[in-house]
Amino acid sequence: DGGGVESLDYEVVENFAYREEQAQRGKLYVSYLLVVKWFFALLIGICTGLAAVFINIAVENFAGWKFSVTFDIIQKSYVAGFVVYVLINLVLVYSSVYIITQFAPAAAGSGIPEIKGYLNGVDIHGILLFRTLIGKIFGSIGSVGGGLALGKEGPLVHTGACIASLLGQVTCGCAAGVAAAFRAPVGGVLFALEEVTSWWRSQLMWRVFFTSAVVAVVVRAAMGWCKSGKCGHFGSGGFIIWDISDGQEDYSFAELLPMAIIGVIGGLLGALFNQLTLYITTWRRNYLHKKGNRVKIIEACLLSFLTSAISFGLPLLRKCTPCPDSDLASGIECPRPPGMYGNYVNIDAIVILSIFQFFCSKDKEYNDLATIFFNTQDDAIRNLFSAKTINEYSSQSLLTFLVMFYALAVITFGTAVPAGQFVPGIMIGSTYGRLVGMFVVKYYRKLNIEEGTYALLGAASFLGGSMRMTVSLCVIMVEISNNLKFLPLIMLVLLISKAVGDAFNEGIYEEQAQLRGIPLLESKPKYEMRNMTAKEACGSGRVISFPRVVKVSDVVSILRSNKHNGFPVIDHTRSGEPLVIGLVLRSHLLVILQSKVDFQHTPLPSDPRGAGRSIRHDSGEFAKPVSSKGICIDDIHLSSDDLEMYIDLAPFLNPSPYIVPEDMSLTKVYNLFRQLGLRHLFVVPRPSRVLGLITRKDLLIED
Amino acid sequence: DGGGVESLDYEVVENFAYREEQAQRGKLYVSYLLVVKWFFALLIGICTGLAAVFINIAVENFAGWKFSVTFDIIQKSYVAGFVVYVLINLVLVYSSVYIITQFAPAAAGSGIPEIKGYLNGVDIHGILLFRTLIGKIFGSIGSVGGGLALGKEGPLVHTGACIASLLGQVTCGCAAGVAAAFRAPVGGVLFALEEVTSWWRSQLMWRVFFTSAVVAVVVRAAMGWCKSGKCGHFGSGGFIIWDISDGQEDYSFAELLPMAIIGVIGGLLGALFNQLTLYITTWRRNYLHKKGNRVKIIEACLLSFLTSAISFGLPLLRKCTPCPDSDLASGIECPRPPGMYGNYVNIDAIVILSIFQFFCSKDKEYNDLATIFFNTQDDAIRNLFSAKTINEYSSQSLLTFLVMFYALAVITFGTAVPAGQFVPGIMIGSTYGRLVGMFVVKYYRKLNIEEGTYALLGAASFLGGSMRMTVSLCVIMVEISNNLKFLPLIMLVLLISKAVGDAFNEGIYEEQAQLRGIPLLESKPKYEMRNMTAKEACGSGRVISFPRVVKVSDVVSILRSNKHNGFPVIDHTRSGEPLVIGLVLRSHLLVILQSKVDFQHTPLPSDPRGAGRSIRHDSGEFAKPVSSKGICIDDIHLSSDDLEMYIDLAPFLNPSPYIVPEDMSLTKVYNLFRQLGLRHLFVVPRPSRVLGLITRKDLLIED
Ligand SMILES: Nc1ncnc2c1ncn2[C@@H]1O[C@H](COP(=O)(O)OP(=O)(O)OP(=O)(O)O)[C@@H](O)[C@H]1O
Numbered sequence A, B: 001d002g003g004g005v006e007s008l009d010y011e012v013v014e015n016f017a018y019r020e021e022q023a024q025r026g027k028l029y030v031s032y033l034l035v036v037k038w039f040f041a042l043l044i045g046i047c048t049g050l051a052a053v054f055i056n057i058a059v060e061n062f063a064g065w066k067f068s069v070t071f072d073i074i075q076k077s078y079v080a081g082f083v084v085y086v087l088i089n090l091v092l093v094y095s096s097v098y099i100i101t102q103f104a105p106a107a108a109g110s111g112i113p114e115i116k117g118y119l120n121g122v123d124i125h126g127i128l129l130f131r132t133l134i135g136k137i138f139g140s141i142g143s144v145g146g147g148l149a150l151g152k153e154g155p156l157v158h159t160g161a162c163i164a165s166l167l168g169q170v171t172c173g174c175a176a177g178v179a180a181a182f183r184a185p186v187g188g189v190l191f192a193l194e195e196v197t198s199w200w201r202s203q204l205m206w207r208v209f210f211t212s213a214v215v216a217v218v219v220r221a222a223m224g225w226c227k228s229g230k231c232g233h234f235g236s237g238g239f240i241i242w243d244i245s246d247g248q249e250d251y252s253f254a255e256l257l258p259m260a261i262i263g264v265i266g267g268l269l270g271a272l273f274n275q276l277t278l279y280i281t282t283w284r285r286n287y288l289h290k291k292g293n294r295v296k297i298i299e300a301c302l303l304s305f306l307t308s309a310i311s312f313g314l315p316l317l318r319k320c321t322p323c324p325d326s327d328l329a330s331g332i333e334c335p336r337p338p339g340m341y342g343n344y345v346n347i348d349a350i351v352i353l354s355i356f357q358f359f360c361s362k363d364k365e366y367n368d369l370a371t372i373f374f375n376t377q378d379d380a381i382r383n384l385f386s387a388k389t390i391n392e393y394s395s396q397s398l399l400t401f402l403v404m405f406y407a408l409a410v411i412t413f414g415t416a417v418p419a420g421q422f423v424p425g426i427m428i429g430s431t432y433g434r435l436v437g438m439f440v441v442k443y444y445r446k447l448n449i450e451e452g453t454y455a456l457l458g459a460a461s462f463l464g465g466s467m468r469m470t471v472s473l474c475v476i477m478v479e480i481s482n483n484l485k486f487l488p489l490i491m492l493v494l495l496i497s498k499a500v501g502d503a504f505n506e507g508i509y510e511e512q513a514q515l516r517g518i519p520l521l522e523s524k525p526k527y528e529m530r531n532m533t534a535k536e537a538c539g540s541g542r543v544i545s546f547p548r549v550v551k552v553s554d555v556v557s558i559l560r561s562n563k564h565n566g567f568p569v570i571d572h573t574r575s576g577e578p579l580v581i582g583l584v585l586r587s588h589l590l591v592i593l594q595s596k597v598d599f600q601h602t603p604l605p606s607d608p609r610g611a612g613r614s615i616r617h618d619s620g621e622f623a624k625p626v627s628s629k630g631i632c633i634d635d636i637h638l639s640s641d642d643l644e645m646y647i648d649l650a651p652f653l654n655p656s657p658y659i660v661p662e663d664m665s666l667t668k669v670y671n672l673f674r675q676l677g678l679r680h681l682f683v684v685p686r687p688s689r690v691l692g693l694i695t696r697k698d699l700l701i702e703d
């Protein structure tokens, strides 16, 4: 698989074609480009918003229909209800895994490691294709609707990036995806900033911000439209927003201890999660998934059966709890069964009444495990976050759920379906968070403590311990809970859980990227680099270079003989001394070989400004198609006449690639390479002269 | 003034001393450094939080005392009240301007342009000194307490940066300052990110985030402590937090038009504000302030008198409005006079009752202009933002206030006192925002429209139109209004106002920086740079360089003959060819000249690893003291014997400065220079050989 990974060229190749285009265009063209970029940002916002709305409506409708059918049937027979429940889930999961395996293999998983890689400068073939987009959208409807222990948020980020890559602005799409998934526009901007882009320019921030704002408006408009009941089971509670505006008002200093404990638990469980999923995915890649698509399909179906069985069966083993005396003052009442509240609106009111005692024989009783297990994840989280519901859950139920769901989430990770880790992470975290909250309520004996607040902190801590994001995660948590008061608490918990997690391993996205052979450059150079020089890093192999005018047959044989993607071009001065005149890319050479128009008979350099020289190519021709393999040397067929001809490389090369002297420390080289998003860097001998110095003053040119 | 501006050296000078220190220290030292950095971040958070609390308590107490004394007196005589009011303000402003002119001239103004410059890589002498810190804290207490049309938030950012610079982490301090000023931790991180740092590394973000969180906790703890009444006039409402949680719930699409209008007004008024303040500050710098400190003091005192007279006199001209029938259901009642609500607690309850009808003869009447003009700015904003108070203000009052306050804010800008533009900007913006809101209420005839919400949007639009920040401002506005629901609306308004403002001029900080001769490098290279090369940019002057071993007298004369800060050092290979061996900084040369220990008698290169070579200096000796002039060549006195000796520069130079080939386009040079935060860049001839290529693979070194 690792073979599909290649670096991206962010560097502008300032060759003749590019320079002439620039010269012809002038300033107006720049304004035109700017307008186009903004228009595209608008489009990306609208499309991502609509995609998110579509996915949400579809998932809610499938899930809502599934639960209402199942409830209908279990009034008569639990066994028949179970069978129907399992079957519906199976069909949904099967459709998802079928789409992925047959149609869009790159759409499996969350896609965030790949997007992270892309924005770090590594291209993974197929990751941003249109078919991946389609596969991602429909696949995640199936896998999430089918009740697996995974979320639709990661895939939405990938969806946004796919949409945006069609318009050439992946960063915007990434932010739009987060903004749409969590209805968190600021969180989206920060996510794109912190988690994905390796090099960030402030003019980009402005546009990313705009895209996120557009998403927010689109989603809001769509939800307003759905409020009138036009969207079936999709109710006002669609999209994950767990409003806890009635949560705890204040916190005492004594509470900081249990909160710190939540942070530590989050760090530990998160690191464990990363480690376990790493083992399991490694095993899957090396053994299971090697055996072909059929195994992948069977695996997903088995998982679906297992998940359905556990989520239906386990609540049956629990005893029912009597509802607390529902006095209006405290606002406590029986937890509502699925279908009543939150995620989807059940149209049939009579059904609702009859299923009120689901799993429980008596009136005024409820099954606490069922409210979180036999429910959509969004509603389950809403129940866990709920305030003013002290003692709603027994600790046994929460523990059972924690263990079972954690295990399910671990083994589901890496299946061949689109799968996000946000919502499962929130589920796991809020469960142990609420458990800690229960202990606090018990031992601190204070009235103003809310278990729901602890659940929120737990969710933050688990995500922090697993994903190791900080600022963006914090803002996302605040935006989804719609309550700014928890900000310092969430910050605290995140700081602790990330620190604890970092002591064990890397974040889940980094680990998965590594596993997939995506070479991410971290923001910080490694410590060892201080004692290494540029020359040592690039090894002692002979540099493969081209002369300025080169025979076609030589080009072909050199390109065949190695896998390098860039080659220095060496010319000679009049006095016969060698001179490096630039860098030519393999991809450009392939374009030249394929088009053949630049072949010439003489081995003498042609006049670059000669007639018709530049109009043979425009720079667009050299642009690499997004996320596809491009041409390969073996695809090009040349006659023996062609092979005898020559090419003058001068018009096509990048005349001034960045250079470093041979004994520069690798730390400095690393900073240069990463900050500028380079692909190739020439290591050259120390210069013999300094022609000038550039200081800040020289760069302050007035318009 | 411009002479005090100099670039910063972010580049690590990897000379012998540095390398040996590194070699001796090893990995443990890195961990130690990390711990120290985090501890410093903690300290910065605590200190900035405490400074903010101190400033707020002091300002609230001065202002509270001022108003209660004045109210006391006007019960008997308006004239006496006026005199006392003017005098108290005069004393406060005088103390502020005295501190600034006599003690800490660098503490005048908001300080944000200077901090922005510092983080962009330009050092302005004196801007981060301890005395500036002290001057800023006490000066802003005087100027804000004295009722001038300026705020304490900008100075707080500067204060945070000063505190942090003592510990070497200016970015953290900047974020901490914003976090403390607005109680907006996320806004602080984003402000540091968007507005100030030119080059941002994600590990820094994590620490900045931590600092902001610490500030939030410190401020919260201090305010909790003050709640018990230990802080005098400082009540629970200290710090600008204008909670509008009871604002408008929803907005209709028809409202987007007036909101867009607010955005346009904000852009126009903001751009006008920038332009007017630019003219006025230019005039002040060139004429008024040239005449010395006495003129500055007189100017500030005159302004104080003018402001006091207007804020006291204008409300007298307004007729009083009868209070609406106070029915509990609507919650509408008479606006409370200063001292009752919000910013400070008036301890004397009897005084409160007696002043209820300030400026109005009858009971149950109030003076709407007085509620915003004759009040602390925080309370005025609270009144303007207030919800459920439709028709509280007449449009004449608002218009009068808008015009007068705008004029006051413009002429106050640039006085020799610490002065922020946030709060005046919010005042101006919320006034016209509320005006628009009044029209909307009138013409849309809908009940759920709140004028307070429009005031908030107005505030956002003016700040956007003047400061041109986007993401950070948006988050700050959300955090101070404590209501996430307005996020998309604030985003919309900001986008429009920034776009409109950008059509006219640059943001206020950029303009002021330019005026002060701070050469900011924008994030984007200029368009013209595409057609320029590195060689063209650095001019045709001969490069002044040093040989490896140089006579002391030559060093002195070269350093005297020019003002350059970096010089190439040229050596010769065994075969006699020249070779650039590095860059030596003027500041390092001066240290060497001053200490004299490195002088040698022979003109031959010494063995760098010879006995006692390296221990003569540690790298700390070469570190430039923060924000001070350092040594000057004229301060150094050398005997004629000294002048005859030699220095071997090899151990002191930066052996591998970044280099660019002469014909690299200036766009690329610019990116390199700015992204890496450089000070010097060598322009060298094209290399003759390529020794190796560095690609991503070479930089993936495992630990
Ligand atoms: N033209 C060349 N001549 C000699 N060695 C080269 C040349 N180009 C690259 N190398 C070396 O070969 C190694 C692998 O380079 P390769 O071209 O495969 O790049 P890569 O790291 O795989 O990046 P990419 O993603 O661009 O393929 C690197 O260590 C590099 O130093």
Ligand SMILES: Nc1ncnc2c1ncn2[C@@H]1O[C@H](COP(=O)(O)OP(=O)(O)OP(=O)(O)O)[C@@H](O)[C@H]1O
Pocket (backbone or CB within 6 Å): A692, A693, A694, A695, A696, A697, A698, B005, B006, B007, B008, B538, B539, B541, B542, B543, B544, B545, B563, B564, B565, B566, B567, B568, B679
């Ligand atoms: N050693 C040198 N020899 C010749 N020209 C130089 C040298 N150093 C700098 N210059 C040129 O002189 C001009 C001014 O340089 P100067 O050293 O004053 O730097 P500056 O832009 O003021 O930055 P700083 O803030 O470091 O002083 C620049 O255009 C630069 O190209």
Ligand SMILES: [Mg+2]
Pocket (backbone or CB within 6 Å): A006, A563
């Ligand atoms: Mg390769």
Ligand SMILES: [Mg+2]
Pocket (backbone or CB within 6 Å): B005, B006, B563
């Ligand atoms: Mg200078």
